[in-house]
Amino acid sequence: MFWIWTEMRFAVGMGRPTLVYFCSSTKETCTLLYGGGAAAGQYTVEVMVEDFPSSVILSEPTPFSTISLQLSITVENEAGCPAVPEFRGVSPAGGSLVHVLPFQEIHVNITVYSGVQEVTEIAVIGPPGLFVSPVTTTPKSQTSTTLSWVRGSDPSADLLSVCFVANTKSLQSEIRCMWLQQTQMDPLPPGTxxxxxxxxxxxxxxxxxxxxxxxxxxxxxxxxxxxxxxxxxxxxxxxxxxxxxxxxxxxxxxxxxxxxxxxxxxxxxxxxxxxxxxxxxxxxxxSQLAAGPNFRIVVPSEVETFGAVSFWLEFHIPGEGPMATDTRQAQLRSSRSVRTLRELNRSGQLDMLDMHVFSNCSLARAELMVGRCVESETSDFLHTRPLLSQGCASGNSTLEVLTSMSTVRIYRLYLNSLELKGDTMYVECEVHLCVTTKQSQSCADPCTKSSQRSLVDSILTRTYKVRSGPVSIVKQDTQTSTVKPTQTILPPISQTTATLLYCNPCERVLLATAVTLLTVLMLS
Structure with missing residues (x-):
């Protein structure tokens, strides 16, 4: 037979440990009982286990052996142990049995209540394939999780256990275990x-x-x-x-x-x-075959959607050309002040030229999108300077003129700001067409920065590059710019013309003198 008693000790200062007896034990179940009352701190528990003969003859028998067991206990609250988490609601009782058929899926809901400390986890152990959902907590100090399991065709054992326990920062609930009984099925008859x-x-x-x-x-x-x-x-x-x-x-x-x-x-x-x-x-x-019904999504080709498209460039003085109504009193997408423009106009230092980007597409709701545009002083574009980046103005040298036609884009070039060295320039742009699948939407504007981005479904053409011929930037009566098509069919070069009607006061005086002299000679 065995006898057991316990001593709980704690050290006071640097002296000898003082013995405090407030932990009792039961001989029948060898259980330690703590009734509270100790100050908060860490304590060492010593358990003495002695072995005596089964029949005691002497009043004070001598034990056959004595074994000392020590463990550490931390007291966090002098008032005693708080209530541990409790399983409530639909949580399965300990030892409950659930019968599971082949290929059957079961769901087990577990709910824990803890009024003192928040439940940090619900630890679960069970058969392979057991799924444990994330833990959710309600304002009523209840924490829940759901267990799911699907039985396979070949049961490894007739009886499987699922055990779970709830933990807080320093408390633990009782450990509960339930059983999954994999029901054995009779063999099917021949001919099934x-x-x-x-x-x-x-x-x-x-x-x-x-x-x-x-x-x-x-x-x-x-x-x-x-x-x-x-x-x-x-x-x-x-x-x-x-x-x-x-x-x-x-x-x-x-x-x-x-x-x-x-x-x-x-x-x-x-x-x-x-x-x-x-x-x-x-x-x-x-899983490779369980994709469900097969759907084939066919996107129409570019020609089927937009037709045989072409693009070209034209250069006009502001207020002239096919879009004169839009450029005469232009509405610019710009933050440049009107005062600055007036000062440049009065001083005669502002030379403006409008670059028109056209497309022949006649599809309703089609939008012309201009990407990157560069200018070069040579036709080989060995050295370039940016005019547009993703359709947006690059610096103060280029501003967009807003138009009412979705297949035309106009950009106002301030030539003085470009710091051109020669008398001509060449321009190359990347363009494509876009149409949305919903009439209530429009193609995304890369120049508009919105904090709330929306998904727009659209169909695009491939990107084309279109180049201009030599564009004269000197002041003269008329000017013609040619277009060299790239990757697309473009209108004849003779159709791409630009008329410049700007001349300074000196040129006007000379022109008037020449006309007067010619009139005198004819009268003579």
Whole structure:
């Protein structure tokens, strides 16, 4: 027989440890009991275990052996131990048993209440494939989680355990365990067929009735009792959709399971000796084949959507050309002040030229999008300077003129700001067309920075590069700029003209003198 007693000690200063006896033990269960009262701190518990003879003759027998066990206990609150977390609600009781059919999915809800400390985790241990949902906490100091498990076709054991416990910062609930009983199924009779049609998403059953003795066949039904089950003199047959008739879809590893159950359902609740049938049905489809119905999304080609598109560039003095109405009193997308423009105009230092980007697309709601534009003093574009970046003005040398036509873009070039050295320049732009799939939307404007970005579905052409011919930047009566097409069919070069009507006061005086002299000679 064994005798046990305990001593709880704590050190006071640097002196000898003082013995404090406030922890008792029970001889029957060898349980340590702490009733509170100790100051907060860390204590060392010493348990003495002695072995005595079973029949004691002497009043003070000598133990055969004495063993000392020591452990450390931390007292956090002098008032005593707070209430530990408790399982409540639908939490399964300890030792509960759940019967699981083949391919059946079970769900177990666990709810814990802790009024003192917040539950930090619900630790769970169970069979392979057990899924534990994230822990959720309600304002009423309740913490919940859900366990899910799907039984496979080859049970490793008839009885499986699932154990769980709730932990706080310094407290722990009781440990509960439940059992999963994997129900053993009788072998199916010869001639039973279960077919899975992956293309039609159907399951078909052919079941001989020779082994269904003493069973009322009229009470057989699937998960959905409205789905038909046919019975003849030899077989029970049924065909149902994998997406209907109460069929459930679950994941088992890399497979997708479609499960249903053929069972006999009694119309009354009385206990009878009639035979019953529970037959799980399952189709196992590999994840590569379980993508569901196949959909083919066909995007129309560029020509089918926009037609045979072409692009070209034209350069005009502001207020002239085919878009004169928009450029004469232009509305600019700019933050440049009007005062600065007036000062430049009065001093005669501002030379402006409007670059028109055109497309022949006649599709309604099509939008011309201009990307990167550069200018160069040579036709080979060996050295370039940016005019536009993603359709947005680059610096103060280029501003966009807002127009009412979605297939035309106009950009005002301030030539003095470009610091051009020669008399001509060449321009190259990257362009494409865009149309949205919804009439209520418009193509995204890369120059508009919005904090709330919305997803816009649109169809785009491929990106084209279009180059201009030599564009004269000197002051003269007229000017013609040519366009060299790149990757697309462009209008004839003769159609791309620009008329410059700007001349300074000196040139006007000389022109008037020449006209007067010619008139005098004709009169002579």
């Amino acid at each position: 067929e279960l077919k899975c049609n992956e293309r039609k998403l159907q399951m078909s059953l052919l079941l001989p009735i020779s082994f269904l003795e003493d069973l009322h066949l009229s009470v057989l039904q699937l998960n959905d009792p409205t789905c038909p089950v046919f019975i003849n003199s030899t077989h029970v047959t049924t065909t149902f959709s994998l997406t209907g008739c109460g069929t459930k879809t679950v994941h088992l590893g890399s497979e997708l399971l479609y499960t249903n159950t053929l069972r006999s359902v009694s119309s009354n609740s009385t206990i009878t000796r009639d035979a019953s049938l529970v037959l799980p049905l399952a189709c196992r489809i590999s």
